[in-house]
Amino acid sequence: MPYQFTVDGKEVNIDIDLRELGNTSSVLSIAPEVPIEFEVNGRKLNAKVVPLNGHAMEAIEMARVSRSNHEPNSVPYRKLSNRIAMLEMTHGMRIDGEPPLLEPAIEYRGKLIMEMEIDTEFRAFFAAMTAARRKLTHGLATVYKDGVYLLVTMRELAEGKGEQPIMFPFQANNFLPAI
Secondary structure (H helix, E strand, O other), X not given: OEEEEEEOXXXXXXXXXXXXXXXXXXXXXXXXXXXXXXXEOOEEEEEEEOOOOHHHHHHXXXXXXXXXXXXXXXXXXXXXXXXXXXXXXXXXXXXXXXXXXXXXXXXXXXXXXXXXXXXXXXXXXXXXXXXXHHHOOOEOOEEEEOOEEEEEEEEEOOOOOOEEEEEEEOOHHHHOOOO
């Protein structure tokens, strides 16, 4: 697959053999959930951090697409950026005792997050979620940046400088044949 990008102001063209991405894959060696404990208004709660599923990724993608219609520093853009972050958190966990149906459970999680004391409870919660997510890393080497998954491959771009990571967007048509 041809890929074009800019490094140090210079245009770079490379061919990426998508089969090589298989060499970057990893298998999840634990159950797909990591228990965490956090507090909301001093009350201890237990939850499990889980990988984002297709429903979650679709919700995040819809918010990201909506956000792309706004200027980066505008109020709507910032609100949608916050929404993306909230979607990542509310879809990436299951709280003990939450409602059994998906939408009410997501609302419940969001309400609890909004009730957290930002400088203490939220910071501790976010740190616990981040650590748990690291344990759940699996699949192809990717970087999740601002609502988008980027695939990662290593390439030597300049002789003698060693390999550097190249990040490029996942494009379904690169992997799935057209019907």
